[in-house]
Amino acid sequence: xxxxxxxxxxxxxxxxxxxxxxxxxxxxxxxxxxxxxxxxxxxxxxxxxxxxxxxxxxxxxxxxxxxxxxxxxxxxxxxxxxxxxxxxxxxxxxxxxxxxxxxxxxxxx
Numbered sequence: 001x002x003x004x005x006x007x008x009x010x011x012x013x014x015x016x017x018x019x020x021x022x023x024x025x026x027x028x029x030x031x032x033x034x035x036x037x038x039x040x041x042x043x044x045x046x047x048x049x050x051x052x053x054x055x056x057x058x059x060x061x062x063x064x065x066x067x068x069x070x071x072x073x074x075x076x077x078x079x080x081x082x083x084x085x086x087x088x089x090x091x092x093x094x095x096x097x098x099x100x101x102x103x104x105x106x107x108x109x
Contacts, residue, residue, distance in 0.1 A: 002066035005041070013101055015075060015094040022065055023087040030084060032091065034077040039069045041089065074099035 008019045022030070024045035031042045043065045049055060071077060071093070079094035 001062055002042075002064040003062050005043075005065045005067055007067060013095075015079075015092060018069075018089075018091040018093070020065075020067065020089040020091070021087065022084070022089050025065065025084070025087065025089075027084050030089070032082050032089070034071070034080070037071050039071050039077070039080075039091075039093075041065070041067045041069075041091075043089075 005020045005022050007021075010017045010019075020041055022041075022043045024047045025043035026046050029044040029046055031040070033040050045063045045065075047063070074095055075093045076096040077093070081092045083090045
């Protein structure tokens, strides 16, 4: 069992940008990979309790995040970049060349 992180996906002519909220996940506890046609995001929170203190109320009981997306054939999984900043994962996936809009030159005769 894992928490499903909230995600925003923005598409433009170049590809998609995905923002996933992963509070408490450090870079060394984050795994982003492509498995076949699936994009997998997994992370584990590293929230440490100060010594000699015990939580009296805990709202997040699962220390793990997991989310899987099926990638469109229009996207190129070889052209993917990822950045983690302040608990937000930013993934950019470029469109495949065959899926990019192409401008057609019109000749005048």
